[in-house]
Amino acid sequence: MPPHPQPNKKLYCYVDESGQDTKGTLFVVVTVIVAEAREEHREFLRSIEKLSRRGSHKWTKSTRAQRYAYVEELVKGTRLRRSVFFSRFFNTTNYQDCIVKALSDAVSSVAGKEVCELHVIIDGISKRECHQIGPALRRRGKFLIRKVRGMRDESDEFIRLADSIAGLIRDDLDGIEPMQGIYKEAVRKRLIEEI
Numbered sequence: 001m002p003p004h005p006q007p008n009k010k011l012y013c014y015v016d017e018s019g020q021d022t023k024g025t026l027f028v029v030v031t032v033i034v035a036e037a038r039e040e041h042r043e044f045l046r047s048i049e050k051l052s053r054r055g056s057h058k059w060t061k062s063t064r065a066q067r068y069a070y071v072e073e074l075v076k077g078t079r080l081r082r083s084v085f086f087s088r089f090f091n092t093t094n095y096q097d098c099i100v101k102a103l104s105d106a107v108s109s110v111a112g113k114e115v116c117e118l119h120v121i122i123d124g125i126s127k128r129e130c131h132q133i134g135p136a137l138r139r140r141g142k143f144l145i146r147k148v149r150g151m152r153d154e155s156d157e158f159i160r161l162a163d164s165i166a167g168l169i170r171d172d173l174d175g176i177e178p179m180q181g182i183y184k185e186a187v188r189k190r191l192i193e194e195i
Helices: 038-051 064-076 095-111 127-140 157-173 179-188
Strands: 009-018 026-034 084-090 116-123 143-151
Touching: 009 095, 009 157, 026 095, 026 157, 038 064, 038 157, 064 157, 064 179, 084 095, 084 157, 095 116, 095 127, 116 127, 116 157, 127 143, 157 179
Parallel strands: 009 116, 116 143
Antiparallel strands: 009 026, 026 084
16 A cells, blocks of 8 residues: 655645525635745734724624725735635535535645645534545545634634635625725736636
8 A cells, every 4th residue: 555645735724605695506615725924924814804994703794894995905915815716606505515626626726736734624614514525625636634624704814814705706796896896906916816
């Protein structure tokens, strides 16, 4: 039996979704991947939460002004370039498969053919779902899954970022200005990438 390949990178993956309210019409999965300088990125996210006066609130519990200020601060710089990925799925309610595909595609985009150790944190999933997602990810790529766990999105800056990008994408699709302009700028700067 060949030995397991040694991972070249350790990736922290934070996942949130939006769209279950559409009953399968649209489902958006956002994955934030951080390899290095995780605490510096976390501090940056804390600072824009403070500047926007959004604090640790979810996208849907923030005011429109707070949402706009948050994403505007985010796109001013390039600190998280090639770290935030999203996938859109249409006409499906197989949400777990969508999450696994989006996460796998995002990791492959970052890692290429390198073997990576993954620490995966997904907003609002149960322990049972965590135990299903790990093996499903292994089947899709050369991933050493160190941990898959659920978390509430108020608990972590990266999960709140994923929640915000999912909200921004929904606002863009709904034609809400000035969010459409911010969305276009974030895509142009490669701060968010569709996979």
